[in-house]
Amino acid sequence: MTSSLNNPVVTLEQIKTRAPSMRGFLALLVVLTAAIPLLFVLFSSGKLSLQQWTNLWSNRLPELLANTLSLAVLVAIGSMILGVSAAWWITRRNFPGRRIAVWLMVLPLTIPTYVFAHIYTIMLEQDGWLGQLWLYLFPATAIPEIFNIFGVTLVLVLAGFSYVFLLVRDALSRSQQDVEEAARIHGATPWQVFWRVNLPMLRPAIAAGIALVVLHVLSDFGAVSMLRYQTFTLSIYLQMSSRFDYQSAAGLSLVLVTLSLTFMVLERFFRNRQRYYGSSQSKKITAQKATMFETCAIWFWLGLISTFAFLLPIAWMLSWSWQAWQQDLIDTEFWGYVSNSLTVSALAATLTVIAALPVALYHARERSALSQGFLYLSNVGFVLPGPVIALGILSFVIATMPAIYGGMTVLALAMMVRFLPLSIQAQESAVQQLTPSIEQAARSLGANWYENLRRVILPILKGGMATAWVLVFIDTLKELPATLLLRPTGFDTLPVRIWIEASEEMLELAAPASLMLVVGTLPVLWFLMREKSPN
Amino acid sequence: MKSGITLVVLMGLLLSQYAQAASLVVYSGRKDQFIKPVVAEFTKETGIKVLLHSGSSTSLLNKLKLEGDNSTADLFISNDAGNLEKGKEMDLFLPVSQTIANAIPQNLRASDNSWIGLSARARVLVKNTNDKSADFVTSVFDLADPRLKGKLGITHSGNESYIAGVTVYMASAGKEKTSQWLAGMKENIDGKVFNKHSKIVKAVADGKRSVGLVNHYYIYRHLEKHPKAPIKIVLPDQGANQMGVAWNVAGIAIAKYSKNKQDAERFIAFVTSEKGQSLFAEVNSEYPAREGVPAAAEVPKAGSYKVAPVAMPALGQQRNATLDLIEKVGMP
Numbered sequence: 001m002t003s004s005l006n007n008p009v010v011t012l013e014q015i016k017t018r019a020p021s022m023r024g025f026l027a028l029l030v031v032l033t034a035a036i037p038l039l040f041v042l043f044s045s046g047k048l049s050l051q052q053w054t055n056l057w058s059n060r061l062p063e064l065l066a067n068t069l070s071l072a073v074l075v076a077i078g079s080m081i082l083g084v085s086a087a088w089w090i091t092r093r094n095f096p097g098r099r100i101a102v103w104l105m106v107l108p109l110t111i112p113t114y115v116f117a118h119i120y121t122i123m124l125e126q127d128g129w130l131g132q133l134w135l136y137l138f139p140a141t142a143i144p145e146i147f148n149i150f151g152v153t154l155v156l157v158l159a160g161f162s163y164v165f166l167l168v169r170d171a172l173s174r175s176q177q178d179v180e181e182a183a184r185i186h187g188a189t190p191w192q193v194f195w196r197v198n199l200p201m202l203r204p205a206i207a208a209g210i211a212l213v214v215l216h217v218l219s220d221f222g223a224v225s226m227l228r229y230q231t232f233t234l235s236i237y238l239q240m241s242s243r244f245d246y247q248s249a250a251g252l253s254l255v256l257v258t259l260s261l262t263f264m265v266l267e268r269f270f271r272n273r274q275r276y277y278g279s280s281q282s283k284k285i286t287a288q289k290a291t292m293f294e295t296c297a298i299w300f301w302l303g304l305i306s307t308f309a310f311l312l313p314i315a316w317m318l319s320w321s322w323q324a325w326q327q328d329l330i331d332t333e334f335w336g337y338v339s340n341s342l343t344v345s346a347l348a349a350t351l352t353v354i355a356a357l358p359v360a361l362y363h364a365r366e367r368s369a370l371s372q373g374f375l376y377l378s379n380v381g382f383v384l385p386g387p388v389i390a391l392g393i394l395s396f397v398i399a400t401m402p403a404i405y406g407g408m409t410v411l412a413l414a415m416m417v418r419f420l421p422l423s424i425q426a427q428e429s430a431v432q433q434l435t436p437s438i439e440q441a442a443r444s445l446g447a448n449w450y451e452n453l454r455r456v457i458l459p460i461l462k463g464g465m466a467t468a469w470v471l472v473f474i475d476t477l478k479e480l481p482a483t484l485l486l487r488p489t490g491f492d493t494l495p496v497r498i499w500i501e502a503s504e505e506m507l508e509l510a511a512p513a514s515l516m517l518v519v520g521t522l523p524v525l526w527f528l529m530r531e532k533s534p535n
Numbered sequence: 536m537k538s539g540i541t542l543v544v545l546m547g548l549l550l551s552q553y554a555q556a557a558s559l560v561v562y563s564g565r566k567d568q569f570i571k572p573v574v575a576e577f578t579k580e581t582g583i584k585v586l587l588h589s590g591s592s593t594s595l596l597n598k599l600k601l602e603g604d605n606s607t608a609d610l611f612i613s614n615d616a617g618n619l620e621k622g623k624e625m626d627l628f629l630p631v632s633q634t635i636a637n638a639i640p641q642n643l644r645a646s647d648n649s650w651i652g653l654s655a656r657a658r659v660l661v662k663n664t665n666d667k668s669a670d671f672v673t674s675v676f677d678l679a680d681p682r683l684k685g686k687l688g689i690t691h692s693g694n695e696s697y698i699a700g701v702t703v704y705m706a707s708a709g710k711e712k713t714s715q716w717l718a719g720m721k722e723n724i725d726g727k728v729f730n731k732h733s734k735i736v737k738a739v740a741d742g743k744r745s746v747g748l749v750n751h752y753y754i755y756r757h758l759e760k761h762p763k764a765p766i767k768i769v770l771p772d773q774g775a776n777q778m779g780v781a782w783n784v785a786g787i788a789i790a791k792y793s794k795n796k797q798d799a800e801r802f803i804a805f806v807t808s809e810k811g812q813s814l815f816a817e818v819n820s821e822y823p824a825r826e827g828v829p830a831a832a833e834v835p836k837a838g839s840y841k842v843a844p845v846a847m848p849a850l851g852q853q854r855n856a857t858l859d860l861i862e863k864v865g866m867p
Binding site: 059121125126145147226228238240241242243244391394395398402405406484485489490492496500503504 | 568586594691728741855862867
């Protein structure tokens, strides 16, 4: 964070004038592309009359706000409980199967929210696995209903708590022993240490994790539309698709964007105020060996979480995939969907990583209000729901460059806009290591811009770029709403097929597609975990 | 350097237009399993390849509208006359020539032939044969009776068949009565709506509900799998001064910017032919739109009962009014 700030920005004249302006131009280009959907939203909602605004305001907004915010709060609480508890036990206790436990807590990331929603809907039916179990255990009471706020919360917590887990685990494994020891010396009980020392120090990580989860909740399309829970995103989608009312959809999107932005600014504000520094000499915490009782308790809790978040859904997918296999339903068409999905994800990941580079570099070098503004603008993909991004990109491309419409370009472009923030964040820390002096040194030794890029910049950025690529790949693989609208004619991907089969109740066909999503994500997830592994 | 060039070339290849074989592009909002046999037979007869782009009717219509003259679509198929009429209102279709359109009765197509009905479904009641508590129900409006509290099964109000049904009732009985009816049903569902028609039929068969409002073919689909299920079909509103059963049609239209109008018409000629009609309707126990082509044997004969005299185009023209009404009542 501080390295580039400490560096004097006095550089050679040529670097100062040539390089940044080139970077600035490219960054501007990327940011403008990313801002297309936002411009579309501003433009379309600008056409709403005062009367229409009043109607939206009084008819739709109170309910949508209440629904969306209460869902966000419930999901945040749920994810925090699961994520923090799991991260705490895994970093602080050494118990058998600890490495497997880490994996079990991360694997739910491979299952998209709409798959969770679909599977739990079916499992909770009378003849579903959980439905039967429930009737066996409590024959007198009805099976709990999933088509309500608690059902949606369950699905979104299971699909999202891993983000909190990862961030908190990272923070915990970096936290230092001396503070805790000092507290203990002054007579604090372990519980007091947790509440008054650990928890406050974890606050930034928890806040970041929850921010991620909440932003996912605000923009989630799959789960809420399968479970028909009216949030902003679902209402925007319905406004568009069943009434062809793009202006009201844009109006609602504008409110949603404001909501998300407020939330992001607040989160950043609190995070910036809470920074803790430790000297690099201080001792890192080592995990204590768990007692027998602790081991049992830990595994009971983690086992419970992963049963619902991963093992049960996977068992369901395997069982129905097996049926599909036996009925010869897995044919060349199915492998076509797999290859389409992989192609589009690889393409989008590559494009997004390259596009993120100038923005991240520009900000790392400039640190100006302008570059900060670029960074904020590039977050459009995080705050606008997928259907609106797709609508914005589609309208823009059709209006300005219809020649590129119809191919995969538009789809890849939309994915880039959606996942640019992810890619920039992943590359940010690597970019910060690239201080001007390094480049300056290379140039003074006679390297031209290309050599500089190839032999100095790229090697330093490689790690961050790889992580970014992986993250975007996974998210594109799971992406549904934008793909639904923008895929080329007859081009079906796995999520699209899951969507279609699920609405036709073809369980045998939705299962193998879901399974392939998990399998497709595994190698990249493995790579990511290896990178991140704190050991 | 070399790897850089390879990368650029690869990207270029990937980004280049998704290669498209010369074929008829059909945006289809009908279930894959129902449309595929029809398409296969058409290709077999004519040699014309068909590229199916499946999705929900409404989102495909949105796509068609947004794409404008850049659309690759030649045909649009929807399960709901409301959607088809909406497409006509937004000027997204080309009228089909009169000779082809003549195969289908006038009340099942657009006034200017810009869409053609292919198969009809009836909005009916499903009752449990062992449960006498819903015996008094003979009209859909009886579904609002407080005696049915907790015993009624309906879909959520995003369902296109449900919306179309409400439109027909609104056109026949007026806004006021329909609004009260919705409010009454809202009390009766006890907070639980179904996300699929098939689940309503199942709930009625299992005795969890006494009566449900569904499309007729869901009942036969259930009976096909469970022939002994204790369910029966009841055609509502058959009394002398009652409105009759609500119908809705699935239909087809030629996309306005089709570059292949001739083949598109050939496809329509095929699906409106006797053979095409029985293929299209039979897989789903629907009524073929063409007169003289019989529906599946188990289905109540068309013409043997009273159908609400609401022209199909009204399903599109009145849809926003229906949506407003549903939203105002706050149906889930």
